[in-house]
Structures are given as C-alpha cells and as structure tokens.
Amino acid sequence: MEKTEKSARAVIAVRAGPWETEYNVYMTRNEIVLYYSSTDAGRVHQLAHVLKLMGVKKEPRKIGSRKAWQIKASTDVLASKTVLPAFREALASAVEKAAEEGWVEADTARRWVEKLRRGVTTAEDKPKFKIRIAKRGGLEIAYMTTSAERLAKYAEELKSLGLEEGVHFIKREPEDDKPGVLRIAVEGVVKLGELAHHAEDAERRLEAARWVKHLLARARESGGEAARERVGKLVEEGAARGALTLTGLRQEAEGGRHLVEIRRAEARIEEGRLKIRVEAVVDGVEVEREFTFFRDVKNNTVGYVPTRADAPGGREADITRLRALATVVFGEPGRMSGRNLRYTRRHLEHATRFKEIKEAAEKWRQESRKTKISNADSRSN
Numbered sequence: 001m002e003k004t005e006k007s008a009r010a011v012i013a014v015r016a017g018p019w020e021t022e023y024n025v026y027m028t029r030n031e032i033v034l035y036y037s038s039t040d041a042g043r044v045h046q047l048a049h050v051l052k053l054m055g056v057k058k059e060p061r062k063i064g065s066r067k068a069w070q071i072k073a074s075t076d077v078l079a080s081k082t083v084l085p086a087f088r089e090a091l092a093s094a095v096e097k098a099a100e101e102g103w104v105e106a107d108t109a110r111r112w113v114e115k116l117r118r119g120v121t122t123a124e125d126k127p128k129f130k131i132r133i134a135k136r137g138g139l140e141i142a143y144m145t146t147s148a149e150r151l152a153k154y155a156e157e158l159k160s161l162g163l164e165e166g167v168h169f170i171k172r173e174p175e176d177d178k179p180g181v182l183r184i185a186v187e188g189v190v191k192l193g194e195l196a197h198h199a200e201d202a203e204r205r206l207e208a209a210r211w212v213k214h215l216l217a218r219a220r221e222s223g224g225e226a227a228r229e230r231v232g233k234l235v236e237e238g239a240a241r242g243a244l245t246l247t248g249l250r251q252e253a254e255g256g257r258h259l260v261e262i263r264r265a266e267a268r269i270e271e272g273r274l275k276i277r278v279e280a281v282v283d284g285v286e287v288e289r290e291f292t293f294f295r296d297v298k299n300n301t302v303g304y305v306p307t308r309a310d311a312p313g314g315r316e317a318d319i320t321r322l323r324a325l326a327t328v329v330f331g332e333p334g335r336m337s338g339r340n341l342r343y344t345r346r347h348l349e350h351a352t353r354f355k356e357i358k359e360a361a362e363k364w365r366q367e368s369r370k371t372k373i374s375n376a377d378s379r380s381n
Contacts, residue, residue, distance in 0.1 A: 001097050008103035010094035016050045025091060027104050032078060032112055037070035044069040055083040061146060063177065075112065076128050081119035092116040120221050126214040127154050127182060131231065132223035139230050141184040146174045151182055161208055163191055187349055189215065189231060193238025246354040251328050258283050258324035267360035274364040276357055278329060282321040285312050289322065293348055295368045303343030
C-alpha cells in the first residue's frame with residue numbers, strides 16, 4: 001500500500017498456474033480502479049487472461065491511435081459475484097488499510113468493502129448501469145463504454161422491445177478516448193414496466209421483465225435502497241398503464257378544491273392527430289371537450305384544448321374546470337398559451353394508464369414516428 005497524490009494505491013500479487021503478476025489498484029475519490037497499460041500487447045492480453053481466470057471480465061483495448069493497450073476494471077466489475085472471493089477479499093483488505101491510514105474517506109471505504117465482500121449481481125448480457133439519485137433529486141441511469149458495438153447492441157435491444165431513441169433512452173457514441181453513454185430516461189423505465197406486464201407477445205414481456213429485474217438490482221447495488229425504490233415506483237407506474245378505467249371515475253382534483261366525474265371517454269386517430277374526447281361533470285357543470293395531440297416541426301409531442309368564452313361563468317371559469325379535468329386525465333393541469341391549455345408528451349404518457357386512451361395513443365405514437373422517419377428518408381434521397 002502507498003499514498004498517492006489523489007488517494008491510495010495497492011499492489012496485489014497473483015499467481016495463476018504458470019503465471020505470476022502484479023496488479024495496481026487505485027482508490028480514487030469515486031471508485032476503485034484496477035489499471036494496467038503497456039505497448040507489449042502480448043503482456044497485456046496475458047494479464048487480462050489471468051484476470052479472467054479469477055472471474056474479472058474485462059477485455060483489453062487499444063488506446064486511441066497509439067500502440068499502447070490497457071486493462072481498466074472499476075468497482076462493480078471487481079466486486080462482481082463472478083470474481084473469486086479470495087481476490088475480492090484482498091481488495092477489501094487493501095481498502096480497509098487505506099481507510100486506517102486516512103487515505104480514503106471512511107464512509108466511502110465502508111461502502112466499497114461491503115460491496116466487495118457481499119458481491120455484486122449483474123446480468124451478463126445487460127449494461128452495468130450506474131443508477132443514482134442526483135443532487136437535484138432526479139434519477140440518473142447511465143452506462144458508459146468505449147465500445148460502439150456494445151452500445152449499438154443494447155440500443156437495438158431496447159428498440160426491439162418498443163422503446164424510442166430520444167424519448168425513452170439516449171445514446172451517445174464514443175469519441176476518441178472518450179467513452180460513449182447509454183442513458184435510460186424515466187419514461188424508459190415506465191415503458192419497460194408497462195411492457196413487462198402488458199406486452200401482447202410473451203417473449204417481449206419476458207425480455208422486458210429481465211430488463212426491469214436488472215435495473216432494480218443495479219439500482220440497489222449502485223445507488224442504494226432509495227434509488228431502488230425510485231426505480232420500483234416507475235415500474236409500478238408502467239404496470240398501471242391500461243389497467244384503469246376513466247369512464248365512471250369520480251375524483252377530487254387540486255387538493256380537494258374540485259370534484260370531477262367522468263361520464264365518457266374515447267380516443268381516436270384522425271388525419272394524423274390523436275383526439276381524446278372527454279365528457280365529464282366538474283363541480284356540477286357539464287364539460288364536453290376534445291384534447292388534440294400532434295407532432296410539431298421538431299417532432300415534439302404537443303397537445304392542446306381550446307378554452308371557451310361562452311362556457312358557464314365565462315372563460316376564466318372554463319379554464320378552472322378544464323385544469324381540474326386535465327389533472328385527473330393527464331396528471332397535471334396544463335399550461336396556458338393564448339386561449340388554449342397546452343400539454344406535452346409527459347401528460348400523454350400519464351393518460352395511457354386509462355384503457356380508453358392507451359391503445360389509440362400507442363398506435364398514434366408508432367404511426368407518427370414512422371411518418372417522421374419516412375419524411376427524413378425522402379429528404380435524404
């Protein structure tokens with residue numbers, strides 16, 4: 001063990017059959033990293049082979065345009081349950097010694113040691129996501145890799161399940177020595193939860209369930225119980241889609257200030273737009289209105305409903321009732337824009353939990369996405 005400028009370094013000696021070697025393991029502020037680089041490709045591959053014998057699954061890679069090769073394995077790879085317990089224990093002991101010397105922050109060291117001794121479970125065919133709750137309270141789900149091939153593979157798997165790039169997940173290609181990233185959005189987790197429970201094809205249901213199980217495991221292991229609970233709630237939200245009936249629903253809105261009763265609801269596609277018609281009684285006044293959703297020039301989902309000056313009590317009273325109604329159907333009241341209340345993709349996603357809306361909304365999203373792709377192809381030709 002020795003102190004470094006930023007933290008600590010451990011040298012761990014290993015004998016495996018005819019090979020004897022040493023590995024440098026660095027304890028940085030955020031992670032443990034086993035690192036080795038050399039211009040001797042044979043030596044690098046030999047060290048990678050020894051690691052593989054110990055269960056550390058990390059392939060060597062060439063560094064940019066240089067002739068050097070490197071092996072780089074970080075915390076979750078080293079703590080995987082596939083790794084020999086003896087090697088994980090050696091790493092845990094090194095971390096404890098670094099903490100005793102004050103080279104590693106005590107809470108961080110405790111977390112690493114617990115992970116190394118308990119072992120991390122990850123699906124071999126799924127990305128090793130880092131899932132955590134960010135400082136501002138948002139949920140972050142990200143996988144970083146220098147392999148463009150691996151990124152493409154995972155992105156294609158998500159697309160084959162029915163997730164949309166740019167909506168449910170984002171992929172950024174590796175560039176030079178910078179790793180690429182695959183991020184799953186909150187809507188993506190909800191969509192996987194929906195597919196795991198409601199996909200018509202049994203294989204898609206099963207594969208979506210595997211992704212859900214993997215995300216839950218990674219959330220607990222990389223972000224703790226709070227992150228796992230957040231992912232679990234999103235999955236439950238997805239499972240609720242199409243499970244509720246809007247017609248006949250009687251619900252208080254906006255903190256009990258309004259009472260909304262839904263008499264009838266239907267959704268249809270007309271001239272490339274999604275129309276959601278709702279007949280309701282809000283605070284004793286009958287409201288019959290059509291909410292329209294379309295794709296704008298930037299391919300964003302936009303919805304609106306016009307407010308009416310000839311409604312009982314005038315436009316202001318109509319706006320109040322429509323906001324209460326929208327809270328029940330779309331989860332939020334919407335934003336005023338001119339004389340319309342405006343809605344976004346997030347509102348439509350919420351509305352798909354109702355049987356009357358789900359099927360038409362999903363069909364419209366698929367058709368409008370195909371139209372966009374078709375238009376893009378014709379422009380490129």
